[in-house]
Amino acid sequence: MTFPQFAFNNVMRNKRTYAAYFLSSTFAVMVFFVYAMFAFHPAFHQETIHSSVSLGLHFAESIIYVFSFIFVLFSMSSFLKTRKKEFGLLVMHGMTNMQLRKMVFLENVLIGFFSTILGISLGLIFAKILLMAAENILELEETLYFYFPVKALVLTFVAFLFLFVMISFATVVILKGSKLVDLMKGNAVPKAEPKASLLLSFLAAVLLAGGYVVALLVKGVGVAAAMIPVTTAVIIGTYFLFTQLSVFLIRALKKRQSFFWKKTNLVLFSDLAYRMKDNARTFFFVAIVSTVAFTAIGSLVGFRSMIFTSLAAENPFAFEYVSEEGNNNEMDHVSLIRNELDKEGIPFKETKVMVKELLAKGDSDDQSIHIVKESDYNDLIQSGEFEFAKADLNGNEAMVVYPESTVNSGKRNIEQERNKTIVLKENQVNLEQRSSLAANIFPNFVDYIVVDDGMFEQLTQFEKQRDYYAFYVKDWKKTIGPSKKLTSAIEPEAIAGQYQFFSLPATWNFLNQAFGATLFIGLFIGAVFFVAAGSFLYFRIYTDLDDEKRKFAAIGKLGLTDKELSNIVTIQLGILFFAPILVAVIHGAVALTALQHMFDFSLVKESMLVLGSFFVIQVIYFLFIRMGYIRKLKRSI
Structure with missing residues (x-):
């Protein structure tokens, strides 16, 4: 067996771990390819149709590309942590550090290569449907006919192959200097009990409450003036919310014996503080990314509604x-x-x-x-x-x-x-x-x-x-x-x-096409952010799966029933999964309310539509994750 074959087999043996990462990367590639296919479409370069749409699509591509880089790098660093013990065994059996880094490099390139190929293929398969959808959304007067997008294909393939190669080099740097003893211990190193600062916890509550109050009270042009300080305060408050305040609240609940010793709360909250602390940065990132997606899509939908409502009201004839x-x-x-x-x-x-x-x-x-x-x-x-x-x-x-x-x-x-x-x-x-x-x-x-x-x-x-x-x-x-x-x-x-x-x-027709193009671009970018947010949470939850298997296998011997296991896991996963989503929904609702005050136009309907749709989809996503997670836990007991 050659070394490249060894790396390929390693990827195939870790299908469960890499599945979500592979599919999410494939989706990012597909969306980038679709944007490129639209941007290079000959129809968008004619003066009679929105030539500005092409520029907007290229701009959207750059946003997706930068975000994809951050997303893939973060995902790979999470996977490497789950495979430390595996790497330790390979080193113990004679693999050199150079070979280890080479293996990881080849694995990442293989995953990147196949996800790029699959993403482009899916984009080509659904190309005609997407072109017809864009034609209807943009209400173009000319047909967006199917064409073989050579430029889009080459751009996507080269861009993402370069991205995955750079990510592979970055993961090699992460592994550099790892000691055998650290690799063998993996995630089994005892953790110190997480502590929270009372001052920083209080600061988180003050910053969030203050930011919300200011955002909801200011009117008109005051909203624009307050935007930067309020946004800064809320971002800092969100970070301390997950790193400090959440841990402080969990520790406070654990001190209440009447609550902590009730039924299965002991098992539920015993390590919840550890998991919140370990995943704090992930939750912070997901909350901010989701807030941006909520606010951007809600604003686009709201502005479109505001413009058309005002147009019809101001021009009754x-x-x-x-x-x-x-x-x-x-x-x-x-x-x-x-x-x-x-x-x-x-x-x-x-x-x-x-x-x-x-x-x-x-x-x-x-x-x-x-x-x-x-x-x-x-x-x-x-x-x-x-x-x-x-x-x-x-x-x-x-x-x-x-x-x-x-x-x-x-x-x-x-x-x-x-x-x-x-x-x-x-x-x-x-x-x-x-x-x-x-x-x-x-x-x-x-x-x-x-x-x-x-x-x-x-x-x-x-x-x-x-x-x-x-x-x-x-x-x-x-x-x-x-x-x-x-x-x-x-x-x-x-x-x-x-x-x-x-x-x-x-x-109305002119504005509808212009806003249709903007909404079309914004919805696809929001879709990428949406999938990435769910994938981040999926990765972090499944990173701890092996530890959870050992924990519940031990507790199962003490008489833990299947119903109790399902309840404990559902509540704990729900807290871990929906904590950043709920924070993002609140952030987004406050931001859209502030925009409503700025333009003196009700965005309640649009806000409920965007936030409600996103939340419902995340609930469905959570139910699928929970079902698979509990099934894997029960198999280990």
Whole structure:
């Protein structure tokens, strides 16, 4: 048997230990390859489609690559600890330190090579499905056809082969200088009872509580200012939570004899402090990584919801056309809009509003104001099926319509502005404001003053006069096809200052594709972080499996039943598995709440969707781990 064959057989004999590491590495390779396949796709390099998506995908690749390096290095260092005794036996039988390091190097390269091959193969197998999914998510106008991704294949193979070679060199350095006596003892070296500092435990509680309170209390731009100090405090607090506070709480529970000596709590908590202390850094890393994944995905989903909700709220009409005086294309453009909607059989309601712009006396300087007549306003709100009250004005009475954004932001208090006198400079008329309304029914997000029809006709002195056409379509998302035609037909002919054209479906479609690309990239990165977090916990739990087998085999001789064993292992694994996940869920919920305060937009639905989905998947993952773990323990008893 040659030395490479010996290394290969060693990997095959440790299939259980290496299985999760191999599959997780394969998944990382597959995701990297999929990103590369999309990034190099010819469709993304055409100007008509999101060329920026390609840049975003390459950026995502770099994040995945760096994270994969950390993930693989951490995983390998954990595996090496579980094989110390095996290495000691090999050295005892004559293997030199150089041969030992060579063997480990070859094992890592073999695992890396085959996981790279399998990851690329799976990416190719599911390539067409993934391309179709991306096409639907991004809502691209052109088909993402299947192509053989030579560049993506070469980049992935070279990048990950280099990564695994570098990891192999790193693991060799870890083994360098290990003594035979240390290898033979392995993990059997007696451990000192873990101790926790009362001061550091208190500091952990203070930092976490303080960070949460500040994050939940600050509003608006204060959230951005508090982000760095709060994040720093929470990260430090999380580290001390797992290294100090968790051990302190377990030791406090053990001192309560009424609790510690109850049923199987003695077995459950006897070595829980040791395992928490040993795995503290892993739990800290998993908690932070999971928090980043939660917050990133939640933010992307939340921002997308916020943008589209705001877009629909601020633009209730499917199409808006504003024509200035002297615009010779007015009737042609309005007829074009009507004809396109009629051609597609789309029902719509059209309203024409005449707007006069004139000067009014302000506190310091003259102000330009926009005036519309009562009948046009009433027709407008009826066409859009709004629940606003009709205007009923007489003489010089006026109603001011404010943009909702200025009222909701707190910049305006419309109640305080009632009974205000509006002095029209050129017409020598005083308008008395009797009522007000916050609505986005007029263009350009400025104030509009509604007056009686007779008063409107009397205002003959004005700066400008324009016509505003509003087209209300109930199912406006179905007008994307006509809106594209109208946008291409009207906008290229635009003459500066003569008219404005806005298409809600076209704007929505553009933003949907842009945010779809961002969400697509973010979800895949989040998936990598998600799998890595679960894999880290899997590795750490299974690292202690041999010790747990010996412990429960000894306890089993004292009469431990299968039911008691299952209960003890389930609770202990649950604490070890869900402690960092629960901390990450709390961190993520606080972070998303802070973002909600920053943008004054509810992210409760999005937060529950992201955090809930992740938690449910982790519960399913835990149940599979628990089932296999208990089965292996029972076999050893």
